[in-house]
Amino acid sequence: MFKKETEYALRALVYIQLQNFKVRRPGIVEIATEIETPQSFTAKILQRLVKQGFVESQKGINGGFYFNKDKADVQLKKLIVSIEGDNLFSGCGFGLKQCDENNPCPLHYNYAPIRDAIDKLVTEETIQGLAKKYNADDKIILSRLNLVSPINFP
Amino acid sequence: MFKKETEYALRALVYIQLQNFKVRRPGIVEIATEIETPQSFTAKILQRLVKQGFVESQKGINGGFYFNKDKADVQLKKLIVSIEGDNLFSGCGFGLKQCDENNPCPLHYNYAPIRDAIDKLVTEETIQGLAKKYNADDKIILSRLNLVSPINFP
DNA sequence: CCACAAGAAGACCTTTTGGTCTTTTAGTAA
DNA sequence: TTACTAAAAGACCAAAAGGTCTTCTTGTGG
Numbered sequence: 001m002f003k004k005e006t007e008y009a010l011r012a013l014v015y016i017q018l019q020n021f022k023v024r025r026p027g028i029v030e031i032a033t034e035i036e037t038p039q040s041f042t043a044k045i046l047q048r049l050v051k052q053g054f055v056e057s058q059k060g061i062n063g064g065f066y067f068n069k070d071k072a073d074v075q076l077k078k079l080i081v082s083i084e085g086d087n088l089f090s091g092c093g094f095g096l097k098q099c100d101e102n103n104p105c106p107l108h109y110n111y112a113p114i115r116d117a118i119d120k121l122v123t124e125e126t127i128q129g130l131a132k133k134y135n136a137d138d139k140i141i142l143s144r145l146n147l148v149s150p151i152n153f154p
Numbered sequence: 155m156f157k158k159e160t161e162y163a164l165r166a167l168v169y170i171q172l173q174n175f176k177v178r179r180p181g182i183v184e185i186a187t188e189i190e191t192p193q194s195f196t197a198k199i200l201q202r203l204v205k206q207g208f209v210e211s212q213k214g215i216n217g218g219f220y221f222n223k224d225k226a227d228v229q230l231k232k233l234i235v236s237i238e239g240d241n242l243f244s245g246c247g248f249g250l251k252q253c254d255e256n257n258p259c260p261l262h263y264n265y266a267p268i269r270d271a272i273d274k275l276v277t278e279e280t281i282q283g284l285a286k287k288y289n290a291d292d293k294i295i296l297s298r299l300n301l302v303s304p305i306n307f308p
Numbered sequence: 309c310c311a312c313a314a315g316a317a318g319a320c321c322t323t324t325t326g327g328t329c330t331t332t333t334a335g336t337a338a
Numbered sequence: 339t340t341a342c343t344a345a346a347a348g349a350c351c352a353a354a355a356g357g358t359c360t361t362c363t364t365g366t367g368g
Contacts, residue, residue: 001155001242001269004326007249014260027344041327047346059345060335088155095161106168106284110275114268115155121264130260158356181314195357201316214365217314 006083009045010127011035013055013074016065017131025064052082073126080122089119160237163199164281165189167209167228170219171285179218206236227280234276243273 002010015035019026028046032039046065050057054074057065067074080088092099093111100108156164169189173180182200186193200219204211208228211219221228234242246253247265254262 001245001247001265002249004249007247010261011248011250029344038327040329043345044327044347050345057345058335059333059343061337061343063335063344065345091155093155093161094165095156095158096165106288107164107279110279111155114271114275117268117271121268125261125264134260183314192357194359197315198317198357204315211315212365213313213315213363215313215367217365219315 001088002080003084005045006080008035008037008042009049009079009083010076010130011037012042012046012065013049013079013127014130014134016055017067017127018134020066021131021135025058025062025066027064031065049079054079054082067128073128075123076125076127076130077119077122079127089115089122091115155242156234157238159199160234162189162191162196163203163233163237164230164284165191166196166200166219167203167233167281168284168288170209171221171281172288174220175285175289179212179216179220181218185219203233208233208236221282227282229277230279230281230284231273231276233281243269243276245269 012031012035015031016026026034028043029039031037031046032042035042046055046057049055050065053071055065056068057063077089092105093107093115094105096105099105166185166189169185170180180188182197183193185191185200186196189196200209200211203209204219207225209219210222211217231243246259247261247269248259250259253259
């Protein structure tokens with residue numbers, strides 16, 4: 001469904017938010033280890049997300065990645081579109097350029113409701129929402145790390 | 155959603171079935187022109203589909219691609235899986251290896267219904283079904299070709 | 309039986325995606 | 339102010355996806 005880059009970004013950001021809830025700012029080594037992604041590639045992805053303002057980072061000792069609480073929650077759709085464009089939400093299942101209600105392809109009436117459901121999901125859900133669900137439902141899994149003692153976090 | 159190869163295969167096969175309904179066997183040049191895909195690439199895709207038994211072909215004058223009426227209709231799922239594997243129907247939105255009801259990722263409860271809807275659609279629908287819809291609903295579009303006079307077709 | 313009209317086969321190329329590695333920059337604590 | 343820690347930057351590499359091109363092979367129809 002999603003590209004690897006998108007999957008890694010989702011997992012990394014949810015992981016960062018979870019650690020932020022625990023008053024920690026995880027570094028790239030910890031993040032990549034816990035969400036089980038290639039470290040350098042994950043670093044590159046996060047650097048782009050920092051540049052684009054989805055998440056922030058702090059260099060040096062006790063540095064790491066974190067969300068600015070003054071900013072709005074990160075909407076999944078904005079994140080996904082920034083990585084892989086909006087083809088998933090607006091494209092035609094047949095790959096036709098012009099396919100809509102007035103000019104439907106043979107798959108249109110089957111496919112449109114699914115596409116709309118995907119759009120609704122990613123429009124309504126946020127990284128912070130996913131992280132909160134994780135905290136609320138102890139069945140939900142994401143990483144191998146379950147509890148880390150908080151360190152000082154200004 | 156789907157890979158280009160899958161999209162081209164869907165369009166090509168539906169086009170072939172539509173022409174078969176008109177007692178014609180379209181050739182690769184006609185197919186690629188009408189469904190607006192790269193000719194050589196489309197030829198390559200169709201050759202693979204012939205080898206795998208999804209469609210048949212006839213060389214020489216008045217040759218072209220056609221469906222064997224004695225065989226079962228082509229289920230979209232079988233076609234798609236043969237091209238891009240079943241990740242779309244069984245994979246996790248987060249890209250986790252082990253993600254299910256018992257071990258859900260944070261996106262699981264949102265994503266599973268969508269994935270199931272996709273699975274249902276491609277399991278129930280066939281190339282022949284799509285082509286028939288096309289014939290029944292004159293709004294539906296696929297190619298630039300709307301009517302071609304039938305030629306002899308044994 | 310030959311000319312021609314197709315599809316078959318496969319080598320090759322380009323772009324995108326996924327990924328590694330090395331060097332630089334910046335922040336912090338002692 | 340130095341030593342260390344951590345992110346930033348970007349060159350580089352590998353695999354997969356997407357696509358082209360040339361050369362067979364096969365099946366008619368005349």
